[in-house]
Amino acid sequence: MDETTPYRARTFEDLLNALPTRCGFVPRESIIGICVSGPRHRLGFTARMDLPPDEVHADAVARTVAYHLGRNGGDGAILVALSADPGAAEDMVHRVRELLPPDLPEVLGLWATADRVWSDLPDCPPDGEPYTLSATHEVRVRAATEGVVVADDREDLWRELEPVPRPRRDWLDRAFADIVAEWIPVGPSWEHDHAQEMARLLDRGSFEDGDLLVMSVLCQWIPGRDTAWARIDASNARRMYDIWAAAARLVGGVEATPMLCLAGFAGWQASDGARAINALDRARMLNPEYTLAGLLGRMVECGVDPRVVDTLDSERWVRRFFDRRSA
DSSP states (O other): OOTTSOOOOOSHHHHHHHHHHHHSBOOOSEEEEEEEETTTTEEEEEEEEEOOSSHHHHHHHHHHHHHHHHHHOOSEEEEEEEOSOHHHHHHHHHHHHHHSOTTSOEEEEEEEOSSEEEESSTTOOTTOEEOOOOTTSHHHHHHHHTTOOOBSSHHHHHHHTOOOOTTHHHHHHHHHHHHHHHHOOOSTTHHHHHHHHHHHHHTSSSOOHHHHHHHHHHTTSHHHHHHHHHTOOTTTHHHHHHHHHHHHHHHOSGGGHHHHHHHHHHHHHTTOHHHHHHHHHHHHHHOTTOHHHHHHHHHHHTTOOGGGGGGOOHHHHHHHHHHHHHO
16 A cells, blocks of 8 residues: 555554555565554565575575665564464564564564464464455455455466467567567668567557557557656556556566566566566566666565655656667
8 A cells, every 4th residue: 555645553453454555455464564663663664575484594584675665764663473373473473573673663563373373472472363364345445446466366467478379469469570570660760660669658648558569569669668658656656657657568468577577666666576586576477687687686585665766857857868878
């Protein structure tokens, strides 16, 4: 859910129901750390990792979560572990807590199964407290009205970007090849032409499959791709994710790599790390040598705050690129 939208979690149940809106899917067997700030513990940066499969990897997972929380700052941290094994979940909360930097104390530690939750507060009953995880909880409903889509699990996220299957796939492949032939770079103004057409298409309010295919073709070369990249910011990131995810599904194959990068960048700007990683993992799988996929993937994996892009004038950067190329 957009961090500018106020929502007050009054109970453990409220907080646990808010987690899917922050992760993009319903987390299970996970360790989650949330940076909080201010006297009301405003939720900020969120890190999630799978619980380790064994004791050997437990410390490495705890170090990674603690590192990302410390790097992104705040006045404190909330730690939540989810597992069918409450003992394993509690152990992971304690491991991460011990590794938090001194200037980021733990505010609250929770561990929960599917229907019971425990805390490190002194009045927590030994058997925990019952709670209900519900798609109709207030925080989930409010997030949905703001366009936040919560997948049931990570496999659902992966399927969001599955290429369109045959027989429609065959028609799309032929159409894509025909459009490529129309936009092969020729003449001294091809870079400007590609960028101008991409900007014209992005200015539309809605997109037919034909529009998405042309945009996908233009993304095969840097001028079109970077014109699209410069149009993505926090204010439109969710819509841009939907556009480029749809384009990637239409194209499929290695040619989908640049659109997956744009979807990943948009997901990152929307603070939807799960969808960002999902798109960028697909891009790197399709084309391991694609530089932008590797760069964005590392930025997201390292927990870089997406607000760092606010310090860049991306449209000015693109203009300078074209000025240099035309000089």
